[in-house]
Amino acid sequence: MVIRKRIWEIIEVAKPGDTASKVFDFFILALIFLNVVAVILESVEALERRFHLAFEVFELFSVAVFSLEYVARIWSCVSLPQYAKPLTGRLRFIFKPLSIIDLVAVLPFYLSFVSVDLRVIRMLRLLRIFRVAKLTRYSSVMRLFGRVFKDKKEELALTFMLMLGLIILVSSLMYFAEHEAQPDKFPDIPSAMWWSVVTLTTVGYGDIYPVTTLGKVLAGLSAILGVGMFALPTGILGASFVEEIQKQKAGRKCCPHCGGEL
Incomplete structure (x- = not known):
């Protein structure tokens, strides 16, 4: 023993x-x-x-x-x-x-x-x-990451579901707007999802882009929505990090494994 x-x-x-x-x-x-x-x-x-x-x-x-x-x-x-x-x-x-x-x-x-x-x-x-x-x-920093994700798992899960729903919605709309004009670029909704992810994350590779008026309007709205949508998890995690750091500065003793106060 x-x-x-x-x-x-x-x-x-x-x-x-x-x-x-x-x-x-x-x-x-x-x-x-x-x-x-x-x-x-x-x-x-x-x-x-x-x-x-x-x-x-x-x-x-x-x-x-x-x-x-x-x-x-x-x-x-x-x-x-x-x-x-x-x-x-x-x-x-x-x-x-x-x-x-x-x-x-x-x-x-x-x-x-x-x-x-x-x-x-x-x-x-x-x-x-x-x-x-x-x-x-x-690493205490890595453990801090773990506590933050654990504390905000519900909020992050909700944000992920919203992002997934937005990707599906934008992909579907873009498919119907661009399929006839560009059947090779938007052959189906799953293929349009690649464009949605690239646009909503504001990466914009430029390999696929809309040519119709409706498609361009949708692309502009998608880019604006993407900025706000993908900023949500950043804000949630940032606020949680601040809370954890303030806890430590306040002198509260926390369990290094679960993050609970001792």
Whole structure:
């Protein structure tokens, strides 16, 4: 029990004065950073051919470390009161967001043994870039992001639904306005959705544009609506960030995991 608790303390975010935990945190952070660099460099064909063996050895080492860390977390989590029950406690721990991130960090490696399609294997190897998500555990800024999204999930979900509805509406109207004039550019409503997204986000690639008077009017209105619609989530998140920062400045102690006041 004592060993299990100590292992949990080491692999969790270091507390002041815990040298072993600090060293472990630094090692994991460095390994995450090097993994991201390795994935980027491995995409360069010349480097991949020249250092293929080195990349493979480093990948095996990284997977071994991350796998051991994942297993150690599942094994030692029962030292916490909320996960005290060996079976149900571990199951609840496994489905925590951070635990899922830990699993995703190693899953592509093991899945590559199942698939024989080279395209699938390449895609799985590229998914290693998501190991950077493990930084969430060690970064207070990333945890702040998580709390903000959790606090405003209903508002953000509503905004997303409004944006989706607007995209469908604009796509449908533009299809009926432009289909006859440009059947190759607006052959159907799903194809018109690409134009809607580009216009509503004010990106405006210029590859597809209206030529009819009605289409141009709709395009202008869509651009104006897009500015307001896509500003909504920015405002929601910005206000929530200000609230969280004010909480911290006010000296309120908050749980680093759930954001609740202590």
